[in-house]
Amino acid sequence: MTTRVWDYLREYDSEQKDIMDAVETVFRSGQLVLGESVRSFEAEFAGYHGVGHCVGVDNGTNAIKLGLQAMGVGPGDEVITVSNTAAPTVVAIDSIGARPVFVDVRRDDYLMDTSQVESAITERTRCLLPVHLYGQCVEMEPLERLAARHDLVIFEDCAQAHGARHHGRFAGSMGKAAGFSFYPTKVLGAYGDGGATLTSDDEVERNLRRLRYYGMEKTYYVVETPGHNSRLDELQAEILRRKLRRLDRYVDDRRAVAARYADGLGDTDLVLPALAEGNEHVYYVYVVRHPRRDDIIEALKAYDIQLNISYPWPVHTMTGFAHLGYGTGSLPVTEELAGEIFSLPMYPSLPGDVQDRVISALREVLASL
Ligand SMILES: Cc1ncc(COP(=O)(O)O)c(C=O)c1O
Known part of the structure; x- marks a missing residue:
């Protein structure tokens, strides 16, 4: 049987009763859009x-x-971020x-090199967007020092970091606002699409509620400023409420999987994840990471093990972003990683x-290179 890089079916087996109870709760509630489940999830996720x-929205990109x-x-403002990310980070800005x-x-942890940020700031820079x-x-x-000095806002892309902390502070609690995805593979994943934006700023919250609801605030019929239809679905919200109670356990289980990889592969020449x-x-x-990544992936096909590459094509080299003017060679570490990393x-x-x-299987393949 294929070993998949991600699978939710075992988790569903053990949580089926709770998930189906969530479905029944919403279907019986009499309020299928923006009801009690979205309101409760928002309060619990903020808490x-x-x-x-x-503010719950329809996906992480939004x-x-x-x-x-x-x-x-808005238009013309510059947002400083990284190219070693999922394309949606950049799609959202664009x-x-x-x-x-x-x-x-x-080079060691593949995260934003904050020492390069100051020289990227211009008079048009408005926002720093760490992923x-x-x-x-x-x-x-x-980043916080630079934001204060240059009067910039920080927005955190937390799509891959539910429950992560930095010096004790949660991802999502450090910027002026932060975006989460609940795409099914995520650390907190829905049974479909979902997303949320966190903020402690009352005005940003008000703007968000309006923006996700056509631009309407007081009544359905009046658009204050044109917005979008980007609501978190009631059903996904109820499922996420249940799963949020288990988030710390999911994280512990992921850490146990990581520890087992470190034990089993620590003496090979694979470069394992570095903890910043x-x-x-x-x-x-x-x-x-390994310089012969492509050979390893090819050899592992014989073992029916699925691997992934996050990400094989740096965003700045994609044809859809050619208008930004970054050529190959402009972000050397990002480009080097794209040829060597796999998950x-x-x-x-x-x-x-x-x-x-x-x-x-990996040990056998590495020994045979
Ligand atoms: C870093 C990052 N940002 C943004 C997104 C976009 O989230 P979504 O797929 O829910 O729109 C994702 C997930 O794909 C992501 O990994």
Whole structure:
């Protein structure tokens, strides 16, 4: 049987009663859109992070897009971020007419190289957008100093970092606002699409609520400023409420999977994930690195083990972003990583014996190179 890089079916087996109860609760509630489940989830997700407000939206891309708009970022503004990310980070910035400006990532943990940010700031820069990639946080202190000095806002992309902490602070609690995805593979995943934006700023919250609801605030019939239809679905919200109660356990289970990989592969020449200073990693993906990545992936096909690459094509080299003017060679570390990184099966319910088969297959392949 194929070993999948991500799978939710074992988790569903053990949680089926709760998930189906969530479905029944919503279907019986008499309120299928923006009802009690969305309201409760928003309060509980904000509470988990110790943040003032949560606004549920339809996916993580729109959590970023509406979040930026709600903070007043718009056409012509520059947003400093990374190219080593999921394309939606950049799609969200581009979709509001703002301009993504890229800095490179660090060679050891693949996160934003904050030492490059100051020289990327221009008079048009409005926002710093760190991506807490793979499950651990960007070092926020240098960004916070720069934001204060240059009067910029910080928006955190937390799509891969539910439950991660940096020096004790939760991902999602450090910027002016933060966007989460609840795409099914995520550390907190729905049974479909979903997203949320966190903020402790009352005005940003008000703007978000309006933006996700056509631009309407007081009554259905009056648009104050044109917005979108980007609501979190009631059904997904109720499922997410149930799963939020288990988030810490999911994270513990992911950490146990990561520890087993470290035990089983620590003496090979694979480069394993590095933990950045002050971080508590949640291992959304378990990214390893090897100069002969493509040979390893090819050889592992014989073992029927699925691997993933996050990400094989840096965003700045994609044809859709050619208008930004970044050529190949402009972000050397990001480009180098794209040719060498790959990710191993990782999800909370990954059985130990399946994981051991991945480890021994990898050891055999590495020994044969
Ligand atoms: C870093 C990052 N940002 C944004 C997104 C967008 O989230 P969604 O797929 O829910 O729109 C994702 C997930 O794909 C992501 O991994």
